[in-house]
Amino acid sequence: MYDVYVSVNEQFKSSVNLQYDLGNDEKIKQYIPTSDLCDVIKAYLKSSLVEDSKKSTFLAGPYGKGKSYLLLVILYLLSKDKNTKVFKQLVEKIRLIDCELADLIEEINNKNIAYLPVIINNNESDDLTQNFMIALRNSLSNAGIDNLIPQSTFSECLAQIELWEKSTELELVKVCEKMVKCSLQQLKDGLTNYDKLAYEKFLDLFECINHGYRFNPLYGNDFASIYASVAKAIRAYGYNGLFVVFDEFGVFLENKTPDFNVKLNKIQAFAEKCNSSNAEGFMQFCCVTHKDITLYQKDKKYSDDFEKISGRFKQIRFDRSLDENYQILCSAIGKRRGYSTLLKRSRENNRDFIERLSESAVMTAEQVDFIFNYGFPFNPLAMYALIQISEKIAQNERTLFTFISDFDICSFRGFIANNEQGLLNVDYVYDYFKNIIRDNDDYKAIYYKVDSLSKIDLKQEDHKIFKAIAICKIIGDEIKFNSKIANIALSLNEPELVITARINDLVNQSILKKNISDGAIDFDVMADAEVNKLLESTIITKVASIPLSELLNKFDCNQYFVSNRYNFENKMVRYFSSIYLQTSQLRQLAGFDTLLKQNSGDGVVVNLINDDGMSQLEVEEFLREHESSKIIARYSSAPIENEAISKLRRIFAAKVLLDNKKETSEVLQESLNLLIEDTTQELNLYLEKYFATCIAINSCDFTVNGLKECIYRSLVTIYNKTIVFNNEQVNKNEISPVTTKARNVVIDDVLQNKDTDFGKTSAEATIKASFIECVNLNDKLFDYLTNIFINATDKIKASQFVDMLVAAPYGMRRGVIPLVLAEAIRRLTICNADSVETVLFYNESAEIELTANNLTKMMNNPSKFSFMYKSINKERMLYIQALGRLFRVGESKSFTDDINNVFKSIKTYVLNLEPIIVKASGSDNVLSLTESELNFKDLFLRYNLNTFDVLFDTLPAVVKGDYSSAPVFVGQIKENYFNKIAALYKRAAEFVYGIFDGKDNNIKGSYLRWKLQHKFIEDIVFDDKFKKIYNALELPLYDDHDMVNALSEAICDSTLEMWNCKKEETFKISLSEFVPYVQNFNTSKKSIKNEFVQSATQVQLSSLGDTLYSNLQDALDEYGAALSNEEKIAVLKKLIQKIIY
Secondary structure (H helix, E strand, C coil), rough: HHHHHHEEEECCCCCCCHHHHHCHHHHHHHCCCCCHHHHHHHHHHHHCCCCCCCCCEEEECCCCCCHHHHHHHHHHHHHHHHCCCEEEEEEEHHHHCHHHHHHHHHHHHHCCCEEEEEECCCCCCCCEEEEHHHHHHHHHHHHCCCCCCCHHHHHHHHHHHHHHHHHHCCHHHHHHHHHHHCCCHHHHHHHHHHCCCHHHHHHHHHHHHCCCCCCCCCCCCCCHHHHHHHHHHHHHHCCCCEEEEEEEEHHHHHHCCCCCHHHHHHHHHEEEEEEHCCCCCCCEEEEECCCHHHHHHHHHHHHHHHHHHHHEEEEEEECCHHHHHHHHHEEEEEEECCHHHHHHHHHHHCHHHHHHHHCCCCHHHHHHHHHHHHHHEHHHHHHHHHHHHHHHHEEEEEEEHHHHHHHCCCCCHHHHHHCCCCCCCCCHHHHHHHHHHCCCCCHHHHHHHHHHHHHCCCCCCHHHHHHHHHHHHHHHHCCCCCCCCCHHHCCCCHHHHHHHHHHHHHHHCEEEEECCCCCCCCEEECHHHHHHHHHHHHHHHCCCCCHHHHHHHCCCCCCCCCCCHHHHCCCCCCEEEEEEHHHHHHHCCCHHHHHHHHCCEEEEEEEECCCCCCHHHHHHHHHCCCCCCEEEEEECCCCCCHHHHHHHHHHHHHHHHHHHHHHHHHHHHHHHHHHHHHHHHHHHHHHHHHHHHCEEEHHHHHHEEEEHHHHHHHHHHHHCCCCCCCCCCCCCCCCCCHHHHHHHHHHHHHHHHCCCCCCCCCCCHHHHHHHHHHHCCCCHHHHHHHHHHHHCCCEHHHHHHHHHHHCCCCCCCCCCCHHHHHHHHHCCCCCEECEEEEEEECCEEECCCCHHHHHHHHCCHCCCCCCEEEEEEEEHHHHHHHHHHHHCCCCCCCCCCCCCHHHHHHHHHHHHHCCHHHHHHHHCCCCCEEEEEEHHHHHHHHEEECHHHHHHHHHHHCCCCCCCCHHHHHHHHHHHHHHHHHHHHHHHHHHHHHHCCCCCCHHHHHHHHHHHHHHHHHHHCCCHHHHHHHHHHHHCCCHHHHHHHHHHHHCCCCCHHHHCHHHHHHHHHHHHHHHHHHEEECCCCCHHHHHHHHHHHHHHHHHHHHHHHHHHHHHHHHHHHHHHHHHHHHHHHHHHHHHHC
């Protein structure tokens, strides 16, 4: 067997695990550097020498390409304690490949630059913070600097548990343990591993032990800040910082948990912290992925988060060249005694094969020679296929390295153990990866086809042909390695004549087919007679009656055409959509309006299917009769071939069958999907060739040209007033949230006439530059728009502007329209000494602020919004200024802003008025407010007020004044509000000290004088109502204002400023009843206050005693006023008697 002569080198027998192989000298010794690896190592080492702005990177590369091994070497080169001998050997290996990198490594070593590696393992838990904290703890512990393990919320919790374990009140702790169903030891185990659930249990336990108090930690769980502090602290131990590797970051991106966006924000924050780190404590952050970061962004709801996070990272792509992969794979094959003799004999036997392969497009003669000499018994094409397939579909458990080292029967090791002649051909590669092919959405149809053919009784060589075709299709290189007979023969190391004969036989059996366009061999979807029968039946019953144009429109539903020349000249994307129409249907049309409405785009290309012999002249006459500049017809006198129509109907019959999944088996579904895929490709090629020969008739000038020239001429004619806005992110109908935000900043800048400097490279700067260029070139448009505003006698619907600008001859994209309207409004907003010109903005009938956000909302439903141009004269200006002084509003640069600010200040003033004023009405008017005083505050308490209408029309009418007198009347109203509340306080105070025979003209003094005459008041057990009054009177308050509010809160549950007529009455009645209640109190009903109070206060309560006290208090409070105080005391006395006796 071959394993007598060849073996698998030791370093390929096990994969690299970053966590467990750090510092493994054997792994470093075995490392084989190549030029592509040296480039990546160089990028990371250079970053460790300079304060790079982006120390956060995505390291992207396919499975099985050695990313983990590469990082192991990088971390070794940046480690602190290196084996001198191993280090020198590695540097010398690298020097043979890249002298610059070798010098860089020695420079880093001489400067004693070292980083502590931290490996994030996403498999630890779903809690990102926990994974980061565990990784940091493990790294510090492995480095022998446990003392730097940072303080966190979790460590505080563990410290508290230690205190509880030493506490004398352990019984209380045990009671609470049972209540939260978690022991201290379980909590310690969880908190040690930063377990979130353990932390939540700890909070419950803490609250139980401390009678309701919540745990308030000193330290937070912001792992980004914790890492930054550790990066600084480890400098004292000879490290320059941390090198953090998030292994399998791609898996983290694919497994989107419910809090995925929160996790992404944490990753973003950590990357920002790393990027801003400096010599005080560097942090490098490497996230390992298997493909470009943008390919993980499948869910639109995370698009903004992905956009933000990708902006914080530098992407480093790890791609090996084919030659470097050949070199590594060949080095994995150990050569034993007798190998040279075996190789010589094999080369002689395969001389013709080697010559044919050397002349193929797949490999150079040098590559074939190298692989045959050093990679035997690999068929060089099998090694090529292994590398390509590994990049397409490899996973952790199956890669190009595991293909070499696995004991699988289909692996290299399995082949050399079971074969003594022949080559390891491409069919072995298919067999090794077939389960992964089956589970891959892109390629599983190929697997099912090969699998279904495996059940047919054919020669073994035929099944190898199927596998070779499958590998060609998965690799998908139509130029170098398509499934032509020559490549299949080379893949299987068979003579081309033999393979040709077998394939011809399989074609005759309708198992395989030869594509007419390129001669490639493919699986024939018509191999199954049952499938053909089903298709023919479905065509007759479901498809044949559908018009050909309808089938073609469904088949080719997303096609559109552009004029690159027009789009380049106008810095925007315009396109024509495409439809199919039979000439017999064209004759029935009354015009093109309906057709244009039903299709998107700036025009429509009508692909005519000549089913009734319509001539070119007839088509042109029809276009003239129904003139539409947005229509281009593509015409051919030749009809579509019957074979193409048959293929089209088979596709739709297959789709009908697939829609009825209950009656189709999985195997049948795969066959139908293959039929659709293959026939679609053929039909597309046919239609492309058919319409390429058609002539394009331009209905805007009836010239016959190439299609692109027709589209260009049409667009120039239709949109002859289009504006050039050179920003592709804004100049489209739907713009991203990020672009919207930047555009809106510019819009607000325009509306406020600020001319802010946004720098040179920001999104706002580029949008503003494009906008300024657009404004300078389109004065006529803006003059036209401003005239529309000025000449309008009423509100103008926003839809009037939007519809006009979207339609020809402007054809403006919706993303640009808010900017254009903002500029027109800015030109109208003029302020001088005698007048102000402004534009008001309305959402339906409600006036709203003219801001970028509101203009953006307007674009969603323009018919709901409207504008109105207004001119404000000198008298109105002085009126607003007077109101501004009254409500302390400073003047701004914009009088429009002054109006809004005055309105907001009055509104805020009214909303902050005392409730006694706010709630006052004609029927409940404690303060006796006048009609104007009531109407003024009621006006500004309304919702959806229109600023302009309220200030200039409604307010003067409410206060019964004109523009000169209204501010004076408003000032009087403000003063009256204050005075009337002060008067009410005075009346209330006079009433209270009158109750107590107030000779002191002061509530406190009157009460104390009265109390001297009723000393027994302290022995009274009051009902709740009078107890509150008594407690309020006992408060150390000496100001009448404060005393009135204290009594009001006791009686009315509110201060005086929240009174209504009913509360005022309640206040007076309750106080009037209090005095006779005390005076008539029967002194024989002595309180039991003194029976137990003195003895009870001498006992110091334990923690358990506090808990019992709290529970009893809660129970008493729960009954509230349902039980009198005397009855509550009776209950407590019974309990005491039970304890005593």
